[in-house]
Amino acid sequence: MKKEFVVIGLGRFGGSICRELTKLGMSVLAIDKNEDLVNEYSNIVTHAVVGDSTDETILKSLGIRNFDHVIVAIGNDIQASILTTLILKELGVKIVTSKALNDYHEKVLRKIGADQVVHPERDMGKRIAHNLVSSNVLDYLELSDKYSIVEIAVNEAIAGYAIAQLDIRAKYGINIVAIKRHHDIIVSPQATEVIQNGDILIVIGSDTDINRFEIKML
Ligand code: ADP
Numbered sequence: 001m002k003k004e005f006v007v008i009g010l011g012r013f014g015g016s017i018c019r020e021l022t023k024l025g026m027s028v029l030a031i032d033k034n035e036d037l038v039n040e041y042s043n044i045v046t047h048a049v050v051g052d053s054t055d056e057t058i059l060k061s062l063g064i065r066n067f068d069h070v071i072v073a074i075g076n077d078i079q080a081s082i083l084t085t086l087i088l089k090e091l092g093v094k095i096v097t098s099k100a101l102n103d104y105h106e107k108v109l110r111k112i113g114a115d116q117v118v119h120p121e122r123d124m125g126k127r128i129a130h131n132l133v134s135s136n137v138l139d140y141l142e143l144s145d146k147y148s149i150v151e152i153a154v155n156e157a158i159a160g161y162a163i164a165q166l167d168i169r170a171k172y173g174i175n176i177v178a179i180k181r182h183h184d185i186i187v188s189p190q191a192t193e194v195i196q197n198g199d200i201l202i203v204i205g206s207d208t209d210i211n212r213f214e215i216k217m218l
Contacts, residue, residue: 006070008053010037014073053084065092072098089113154199164191172213174205
């Protein structure tokens, strides 16, 4: 289903969101106060307009509350990011995702009603750190401050054994949610499933347990 998005702020982050949403076939209205950026994006997104998002009348005149989802991708101007998020929620926008620069910014955004707060630099830093420690860790998704889902490439230490033989749940406290094998994905694998070289395991668990498992896979 084609959804209608608004992206406010066309810096590196907002710009990348605009491109990807458009590639996914979504309708995107892009807003930035910088005219050059708006011109640059006018050929990429559905509509691009010059405007200051801290000006309530501009947002109202664009009919902002009729859109499905608004992304506040304002970078360094924390004040503008907070004010924009506040106005959007006051105007009744259903889903607002805002980008936070630091933990204090995130706390305020949540307090004033942002439905989702993203922290791309911090999250990407975490992902990259896990990948630096172990080249087997391909991706890392934080579920909360204690739990994550991680994609781990299988090494010789566990290839050739059935899940039950490895006793991963009892030994490490983590669960294998799925196994990626060539172009297939085995969701909720049986305990009898034999892990093969080249498999990618998608595991869920607490960070401490996952870290112990990552170290075994070094
Ligand atoms: P990034 O780290 O994603 O590159 P930037 O801070 O460089 O972030 O970019 C943020 C964008 O948001 C800039 O293009 C800036 O013009 C835009 N912006 C900042 N404040 C407002 C505002 N009040 N209204 C509209 N656009 C804004």
